[in-house]
Amino acid sequence: MNIMGELAIIFGLCLAAEGISALLPITMPASVISLLLLLICLLTGLIKERQIQRASDFFIRNMAFFFVAPCVGLIEHLPTLASCLVPFLIIAVFTTPLIYAVTAWAVQLTMRLCRRKEH
Amino acid sequence: MTELFETLRSSAFFGLALSCGAWCFGLWVQKKTRLVLCNPLVIASALIILLLSVLHIPYSDYAVGGSLISLMLGPATAVLALNICHEKQRLREYFLPVFVGCLVGTLTSMGLILLLCHLLSVESTIAAALLPKSVTTAIALAISESSGGIPGITAAAVIVAGVVGAMFAPAFAKIFRVKDPIAEGIAIGACSHALGTAKALEIGELQGAMSSISLCLCGILTSILCLFL
Numbered sequence: 553m554n555i556m557g558e559l560a561i562i563f564g565l566c567l568a569a570e571g572i573s574a575l576l577p578i579t580m581p582a583s584v585i586s587l588l589l590l591l592i593c594l595l596t597g598l599i600k601e602r603q604i605q606r607a608s609d610f611f612i613r614n615m616a617f618f619f620v621a622p623c624v625g626l627i628e629h630l631p632t633l634a635s636c637l638v639p640f641l642i643i644a645v646f647t648t649p650l651i652y653a654v655t656a657w658a659v660q661l662t663m664r665l666c667r668r669k670e671h
Numbered sequence: 672m673t674e675l676f677e678t679l680r681s682s683a684f685f686g687l688a689l690s691c692g693a694w695c696f697g698l699w700v701q702k703k704t705r706l707v708l709c710n711p712l713v714i715a716s717a718l719i720i721l722l723l724s725v726l727h728i729p730y731s732d733y734a735v736g737g738s739l740i741s742l743m744l745g746p747a748t749a750v751l752a753l754n755i756c757h758e759k760q761r762l763r764e765y766f767l768p769v770f771v772g773c774l775v776g777t778l779t780s781m782g783l784i785l786l787l788c789h790l791l792s793v794e795s796t797i798a799a800a801l802l803p804k805s806v807t808t809a810i811a812l813a814i815s816e817s818s819g820g821i822p823g824i825t826a827a828a829v830i831v832a833g834v835v836g837a838m839f840a841p842a843f844a845k846i847f848r849v850k851d852p853i854a855e856g857i858a859i860g861a862c863s864h865a866l867g868t869a870k871a872l873e874i875g876e877l878q879g880a881m882s883s884i885s886l887c888l889c890g891i892l893t894s895i896l897c898l899f900l
Contacts, residue, residue: 611747621713623709652843666768
């Protein structure tokens with residue numbers, strides 16, 4: 553497939569997701585809906601992997617880059633942040649490793665329990 | 672001369688060129704130093720912030736081009752479906768551990784934040800803003816706004832959590848002795864959303880796929896659980 557055709561599929565899905573997001577009664581962002589939509593399309597075979605391969609590779613390989621602009625956007629919020637810097641840093645920084653540890657252990661423990669049941 | 676400068680800086684290409692250039696510089700610095708702290712995202716953003724403040728360029732000028740880059744976060748998240756699809760066999764096999772992990776991760780995140788906000792006697796508008804900080808920006812902002820949080824603080828907390836996760840994910844795996852790639856991926860997605868997922872993709876394809884699943888599932892679980900608070 554032509555690269556523009558690949559992009560048309562991906563952008564089209566994002567557009568459809570925005571429509572669904574606007575219609576849904578609960579708050580669910582378009583990006584998550586578009587991921588789910590694409591997953592459904594891939595699983596049902598409506599969209600084949602090769603039809604979006606090259607464009608997807610580009611997005612996935614450069615994913616971190618797309619966060620540059622939102623990160624720079626932090627300068628807009630510096631005055632608000634300064635007013636609650638200490639609790640902000642404690643909560644934003646130190647809870648991250650704890651969440652990581654608890655989640656990873658929960659997955660490993662459940663796996664072990666599942667395996668024990670099988671034997 | 673100043674007029675020309677003003678025309679140039681308010682062009683969309685200013686933000687685009689600056690972002691791409693700063694990103695390449697960030698990659699170069701990381702390659703040279705190999706330090707965890709020299710994350711290309713951190714270097715690039717810091718460099719742009721520095722340039723904008725030194726040259727007194729308003730953020731709104733950068734945002735003309737910058738918003739085009741942020742816009743691409745949508746499709747970049749969507750194509751993660753491809754990674755999930757590659758691992759569908761393994762996902763079927765480990766459905767229960769994956770689901771339990773995401774649920775535990777979401778509950779831990781919300782519980783810890785509520786507890787810390789209470790202990791540090793943080794104002795309720797700030798607590799509401801920090802509560803969804805472990806999920807991807809779009810979900811976090813929607814949750815924060817619906818519960819009266821300050822959006823700026825939410826955006827900042829989401830980015831900080833993501834950067835910390837992306838920078839230290841390999842170190843966390845060593846410290847907490849996480850050897851299973853599935854557990855590693857789920858944990859990265861649960862604590863640092865799409866930014867962590869970008870790192871998980873570098874660690875391995877399976878980790879990346881699991882992190883993508885966790886990013887979605889934790890986002891959905893957080894938005895549901897917040898309805899009950």
